[in-house]
Amino acid sequence: MISVLIVSHQSRRHLERCLRSLPPVGDGLEVIVADNASSDGSAELARRVLPAATVLELGENAGFGAANNRAAAAARGDRLLLLNPDAELEPGCLERLAAALDADPRLGLVAPQLRYPDGRRQFVWAPETGVLGEALQMVRNPFEDRAWNHRLVPPLLRLLTGPGWFTAACVLLRRSAFDAAGGFDESFFLYFEDVDLCRRLRRAGWRLRLVPEARARHVKGAISGGTAYQLGYRRSQLRYYRKHRPAWEYRLLRFKLRHKFRRLPDPDLRARLLALLEDG
Numbered sequence: 564m565i566s567v568l569i570v571s572h573q574s575r576r577h578l579e580r581c582l583r584s585l586p587p588v589g590d591g592l593e594v595i596v597a598d599n600a601s602s603d604g605s606a607e608l609a610r611r612v613l614p615a616a617t618v619l620e621l622g623e624n625a626g627f628g629a630a631n632n633r634a635a636a637a638a639r640g641d642r643l644l645l646l647n648p649d650a651e652l653e654p655g656c657l658e659r660l661a662a663a664l665d666a667d668p669r670l671g672l673v674a675p676q677l678r679y680p681d682g683r684r685q686f687v688w689a690p691e692t693g694v695l696g697e698a699l700q701m702v703r704n705p706f707e708d709r710a711w712n713h714r715l716v717p718p719l720l721r722l723l724t725g726p727g728w729f730t731a732a733c734v735l736l737r738r739s740a741f742d743a744a745g746g747f748d749e750s751f752f753l754y755f756e757d758v759d760l761c762r763r764l765r766r767a768g769w770r771l772r773l774v775p776e777a778r779a780r781h782v783k784g785a786i787s788g789g790t791a792y793q794l795g796y797r798r799s800q801l802r803y804y805r806k807h808r809p810a811w812e813y814r815l816l817r818f819k820l821r822h823k824f825r826r827l828p829d830p831d832l833r834a835r836l837l838a839l840l841e842d843g
Contacts, residue, residue, distance in 0.1 A: 566640030628747030671740030727751025731757035
């Protein structure tokens, strides 16, 4: 059985399209929506659009990783599809992902090609997160829609930085691999939890790969630029470097961020971001 896990938080705008893109729920498929205390009616919409879905109302915004862990604990499937509420499966996507996973018992995670709703290419894979990897990804970002950036560049980046990671916007995981890795690290409230999970899957001996014939659409970027985004992103970035990267990289990141934060014009945001560095 495949268990589809969808974490929603104020996701009503996109959730219906996400749910309607799924294959029919039946003996081989269940859908679990874990709602992080939405106030926009996301949980009610999920029940109306897909009555066969299990809706877990968590009563708090537990974070992306923690909500997925709770949904996984309630799931019956031996394969888990993690799907963002602003993502949609294209026809045949789930079947192709499942076939790839079933064909290789060493695979713990498979990911589809991602596209924006208008058809432009979207990054599904990024180089190993670290000083070098993040710098190289910044060079890639302006050319996200270029075919060469998805076919020719990743093999070169793997040689330079390591195997890299896949976004959890849409991935199919073997349940035994997810459990062996310990699920999501809930200390990452939002951002970098998928980077961390990919790293721990590989450490547990599992392989990860792209299935190019499987495709999904993803809106992406619903939150960007605001105070909550800045604080959440930087907190998780610092947490990831402290957990996984060499000490010199963590020190260098803090040095660069301190220089960056001190130049911010908003005094409140500047003070709150600088406080993150003191916590470390």
